[in-house]
Amino acid sequence: MSxxxxxxxxxxxxxxxxxxxxxxxxxxxxxxxxxxxxRLVLLLANHIGSLPVLREALAAAREA
Amino acid sequence: MKLEQFAAADExxxxxxxQVEFDYVRHADQDADAPVRRPxxxxxxxxxxxxxxxxxxxxxVPVLVLEGGHQLSTGxxxxxxxxxTLEVFDRLGCADRMVDKGVSWKVGRVYFGAExxxxxxxxxxxxxxxxxxxxxxxxxxxxxLVRQAATLPDIELRWKNKVVGLSQxxxxxxxxxxxxxxxxxxxxxxxxxxxxxxxxxREMLGRQTQxxxxxxxxxxxxxxxxxxxxxxxxxxxxxxxxPGQSVLLHKQADGMWRVDFQLGWDADPVAERQHERIRPxxxxxxxxxxxxxxxxxxxxxxxxxxxxxxxxxxxxxxxxFAGDSAHGVSPFGARGAxxxxxxxxxxxxxxxxxxxxxxxxxxxxxxxxxxxxxxDENIRHSTRATDFIxxxxxxxxxxxxxxxxxxxxxxFARSLVNSGRLSTATVLxxxxxxxxxxxxxxxxxxxxxxxxxxxxxxxxxSIGWLLRSLAPHxxxxxxxxxPAESAWADALQDEMNVxxxxxxxxxxxxxxxxxxxPGTAYLLRPDQHVCARWRHGDAKTVRxxxxxxxxxxxxxxxxxx
Numbered sequence: 001m002s003x004x005x006x007x008x009x010x011x012x013x014x015x016x017x018x019x020x021x022x023x024x025x026x027x028x029x030x031x032x033x034x035x036x037x038x039r040l041v042l043l044l045a046n047h048i049g050s051l052p053v054l055r056e057a058l059a060a061a062r063e064a
Numbered sequence: 065m066k067l068e069q070f071a072a073a074d075e076x077x078x079x080x081x082x083q084v085e086f087d088y089v090r091h092a093d094q095d096a097d098a099p100v101r102r103p104x105x106x107x108x109x110x111x112x113x114x115x116x117x118x119x120x121x122x123x124x125v126p127v128l129v130l131e132g133g134h135q136l137s138t139g140x141x142x143x144x145x146x147x148x149t150l151e152v153f154d155r156l157g158c159a160d161r162m163v164d165k166g167v168s169w170k171v172g173r174v175y176f177g178a179e180x181x182x183x184x185x186x187x188x189x190x191x192x193x194x195x196x197x198x199x200x201x202x203x204x205x206x207x208x209l210v211r212q213a214a215t216l217p218d219i220e221l222r223w224k225n226k227v228v229g230l231s232q233x234x235x236x237x238x239x240x241x242x243x244x245x246x247x248x249x250x251x252x253x254x255x256x257x258x259x260x261x262x263x264x265x266r267e268m269l270g271r272q273t274q275x276x277x278x279x280x281x282x283x284x285x286x287x288x289x290x291x292x293x294x295x296x297x298x299x300x301x302x303x304x305x306x307p308g309q310s311v312l313l314h315k316q317a318d319g320m321w322r323v324d325f326q327l328g329w330d331a332d333p334v335a336e337r338q339h340e341r342i343r344p345x346x347x348x349x350x351x352x353x354x355x356x357x358x359x360x361x362x363x364x365x366x367x368x369x370x371x372x373x374x375x376x377x378x379x380x381x382x383x384x385f386a387g388d389s390a391h392g393v394s395p396f397g398a399r400g401a402x403x404x405x406x407x408x409x410x411x412x413x414x415x416x417x418x419x420x421x422x423x424x425x426x427x428x429x430x431x432x433x434x435x436x437x438x439x440d441e442n443i444r445h446s447t448r449a450t451d452f453i454x455x456x457x458x459x460x461x462x463x464x465x466x467x468x469x470x471x472x473x474x475x476f477a478r479s480l481v482n483s484g485r486l487s488t489a490t491v492l493x494x495x496x497x498x499x500x501x502x503x504x505x506x507x508x509x510x511x512x513x514x515x516x517x518x519x520x521x522x523x524x525x526s527i528g529w530l531l532r533s534l535a536p537h538x539x540x541x542x543x544x545x546x547p548a549e550s551a552w553a554d555a556l557q558d559e560m561n562v563x564x565x566x567x568x569x570x571x572x573x574x575x576x577x578x579x580x581x582p583g584t585a586y587l588l589r590p591d592q593h594v595c596a597r598w599r600h601g602d603a604k605t606v607r608x609x610x611x612x613x614x615x616x617x618x619x620x621x622x623x624x625x
Contacts, residue, residue: 038466046476 005056067214067221074211081203086134088224094248099238101251102128103419106258107227107239107265109133111142111202112387112404113258114209118156119412121218123537123590125419128250129219130241132226132259136210139364140201140286143316144398148489148514149405150194155536155592158212159194162205166198167315172297174481176468178304182478191573192517193529197398197486199316201286205401230255230268230383237382254415254428255383258408263389269380273392275373276447279329280454282395283336283367287321287346289360293353299483301453301468305348310453312483313349320363323349324395326454333367370394372447374439379432384411391439396449396484399442406489407435413537413590417614427615430497438490445485452482489514492593497613499596507579515542515592518574520565530574535561537590539610543601544575545582553585555603559610560587589613 011017025033045054065073066087073079093100104120106113109131120127145153145162153159170186186196213219228247229240237255241248257265266273293315300311309326316322325345327336335341339362350358374391378384387404411431417423455461470477491513492498498511509516520530534540539560543550545567553562565571567582578586585601586594587609596609611617 034462035466035469038462039470042463042466042470042477042480043474046474 003050003052005053005060007060067210071211071214074207079207081136081201081207082138084136084207086221086223088134088244089222090243090245091222093250094243094245096248099249099251101236101253102126103253104128104256104415105130105237105239105250105252105254106256108258108260108387108389109206109210109221109223110137110258110260110387110404111205111209111401112408113256114206114213115152115156115405116256116258116386116408116412117219117221118158118209118212118216119409119537120416121213121216122156123412123416124218125416126218127220128252129213129221130225130227130239131221131223134223136206137202139366140203140316140320140322142202142205142398142401143199143314143322144197144402144486145200145205146197146398146402146487147192147194148487149402150198151514151517151531151592152405152409153209154194154532155409156209156212157536158208161208162200163194163198165204165317166200167295167317168195168198169295169297169315170196171294172299174468174471174483175298175300175303176465176471177302179472181468181472182481184478191519193532194517199314199322201316201318201320202401204317227259227265227268230265232381232383253382253419256411256415257383257385257389258387258404259389261388261392263385265383266375266385266389269383271375271380273371273373273375273390275371275392275443277371277373278369278394278450278454278456281327281329281331281333281336281367281369283323283325283327283331283342283345283365285323285342285346285365286316286363287323287360288319288363289321289350289358290319291350291355291358291360293321293355298353301464303352305352306345310483311349327367331367336367337365339365368395370450372443372450374436374443377432378407378435378439379428384415384428384431386411386435390435391443393442393446394450395446396453397442397446397486398484399446399487402487403438403442403490406438409591410435416537416590423614423616430495430615434492434495434497437492437494441490442487449482449484453484489593495595497589497595497615499609499612501597503597503599505579505597507577509578509586509594509597511594511596513594515586515588515594516577518577519570520574521570527570530565531592533563534588534592535563539590539613540588540592541601541606542578542586542588544571544578544580544584549582550585550601552602553606556606559607587613 104127106117106129117127117129150159173183226242227239228242231238237252239250295315298313312324314322371392378390386407393399414427414431455464467477467480493512495512517531519527520533522528541560541562543564583600585598587596589595595613
C-alpha cells in the first residue's frame with residue numbers, strides 16, 4: 001500500500017468515473033449534493049485508511 | 065449534623081443526602097494567639113478534595129479540609145464514575161458501596177432524527193474487578209467519601225469555613241478564613257486548591273484559565289419516573305421532539321434519570337430552569353420512546369455552559385490546583401470529576417513523600433507537568449466530542465450529519481460518531497519520573513500507564529484482584545515467576561512492597577496484560593502508575609528507578625509533554 005498520496009494518473013477509466021460521479025448527483029438540490037459529497041469523502045477516506053496519506057490529500061485539496 | 069450523627073443516621077437507614085446539613089463547629093484555632101500551622105490544608109470538600117484528604121490521611125499525613133458550604137453536592141452533577149476512579153476509591157477503601165448503589169450499564173443507543181442508527185454494547189473486557197463505569201449521583205459519592213473521612217483520625221473537616229485571603233512566602237502559605245463567627249488565620253506548609261471551576265484561590269493568586277469557550281447552553285435535570293425503561297444510555301442527534309439539537313438520557317440510582325437537552329446560545333438560562341418549561345420537553349421525549357403515560361417528577365435542574373480550558377501551571381509555589389479549579393472540560397465523556405480524582409491521587413503520594421522528607425519539594429513540579437499533560441488530553445477529547453455534538457459551522461454540521469447518515473449501514477462511520485469518549489486513565493508518557501524501557505515489551509503497560517487489573521490469588525488461595533493485592537500507599541514491585549527467579553527482590557522489602565505473581569493458570573490474564581516472563585518486574589508508584597519495568601531486575605537498578613520516581617535525582621531533560 002502506498003504511503004504517499006498518488007497524484008499521478010491512477011484511475012482505471014477516468015472518463016467513466018467522471019461521468020458516474022456527475023450522474024450520481026443528477027436531480028439533487030445543491031444542499032443534497034453537498035451532503036452526498038460529504039458522505040463520499042468519508043467512504044473514500046475510510047477506504048484509504050492511512051492518516052498520513054489522508055493528510056496529504058487534505059493539504060493537496062486545500063492548495064489547489 | 066455532626067459527622068458522628070451523619071454516620072449514625074446513614075447506618076440507621078436510607079438517608080436523604082440532599083437534606084444533610086453539617087454543623088459549623090468553632091475550633092480552638094480560631095482563638096489562638098498566633099496562626100496555627102498545618103502541614104496540608106485542602107480547600108473544598110467535593111470529590112477531589114475529599115479523595116485527596118482521605119489519601120493523605122491514610123498515608124498518616126494530618127490534613128485539614130476547609131469547605132465554605134455545609135452540604136453535599138446539590139443535584140446529581142457528575143454522574144459517571146469511570147473504572148479508574150473506582151480503582152482509586154478502592155485504594156481508599158470506599159468503592160464497594162458506590163458500585164453497589166450505582167447503575168452499571170453497557171448498552172448505548174444512538175439516534176439521528178427519528179431513527180436509531182446503531183446500538184453499541186460496551187462489553188468491557190472481562191477480567192477486571194470494576195466495570196467501565198457506573199452512574200451515581202455526586203452527592204452519594206461525596207457522602208460515602210465523607211463517611212470514609214470520618215473514620216480517619218488524621219482528617220479534620222470544617223464546614224462553613226470559607227477561604228477569603230491567601231498569601232504565600234517561600235516557607236508557607238497564610239490563609240484567611242471566614243466563618244459565621246468572624247475570620248481567623250491559619251498557616252500551612254501546602255495548600256491544595258480543590259475549590260471548583262469558579263476557584264476563589266485561583267482568583268486570589270491572580271491566575272486565569274485559558275482555552276476555548278463554547279457559545280451554547282444545555283439544560284440538565286434529574287427526573288424521577290415510574291417508567292420501566294431499559295438501563296441504557298440514549299443519545300439523540302436532532303430528534304423530531306427536539307429539532308436540530310442533541311438530547312441525552314441516562315439512568316442514575318434511585319430510579320432517577322438524567323436528561324440533558326442542548327438549548328443553543330440564545331436560550332434564557334433562568335426561564336429554562338423552570339419546571340413548567342422542562343415538563344413539556346421531558347413529555348415529548350417520553351412520547352417519542354413509547355412512554356407517553358409515564359408519571360414523572362422533576363428534581364434538580366440547571367442550565368449550563370462550559371469551556372475547555374486550563375491553568376498554565378497547576379503548581380503555584382506551595383499552592384497546588386486540582387480538579388475543576390485547574391481545568392475545565394465539556395461534560396461529554398465524563399472527564400471532569402474523573403480527571404480530578406486522578407489529579408488528587410497523583411498529588412497525594414507526592415505531597416506525603418515531600419512532607420516526610422523522602423523526596424525533595426521539586427517532586428511537586430511533576431504533579432504539575434503530569435496532570436497538565438493529562439488535562440490537555442482530556443481537553444482534546446472533550447473538545448472533539450463537543451464539536452461533533454454541537455457543530456459550529458455549516459460544513460462541520462454537514463460532515464457530522466454525513467457520519468450519522470452513514471453509520472446505520474456502514475460500520476466504519478460508527479467509529480466517527482462522537483457523543484463523548486469515555487474517560488480512561490491518562491498514560492503519563494514521557495514523565496520525568498519514569499525510567500524508559502531498556503528491555504523489549506509488548507502490550508499496554510508502558511511506563512506512565514496506570515496498572516491494569518487482572519485476577520490474582522489472595523494469600524489464602526482464593527481468587528481476588530491484582531490491584532487489591534497491592535499495598536495501597538507504597539511503591540509496589542510486581543514480580544512474575546517463582547521466588548527463586550527473583551531472589552534479588554527480597555533485599556528491597558523494606559523500601560517497597562514486593563508482590564510476586566506466579567506464572568500459572570490463575571494468573572494467565574495478568575501475565576498477558578503485563579507481557580510477563582519469569583523474572584519480569586514492574587515498579588508501580590503509590591498511584592499505581594508504572595514507573596519502570598525490567599525483564600530481569602536487580603536491587604540496584606530498582607533503587608535507581610525509585611530514586612528517579614521520587615525526584616531524588618536531577619530529572620533528565622525529558623519533559624512530561
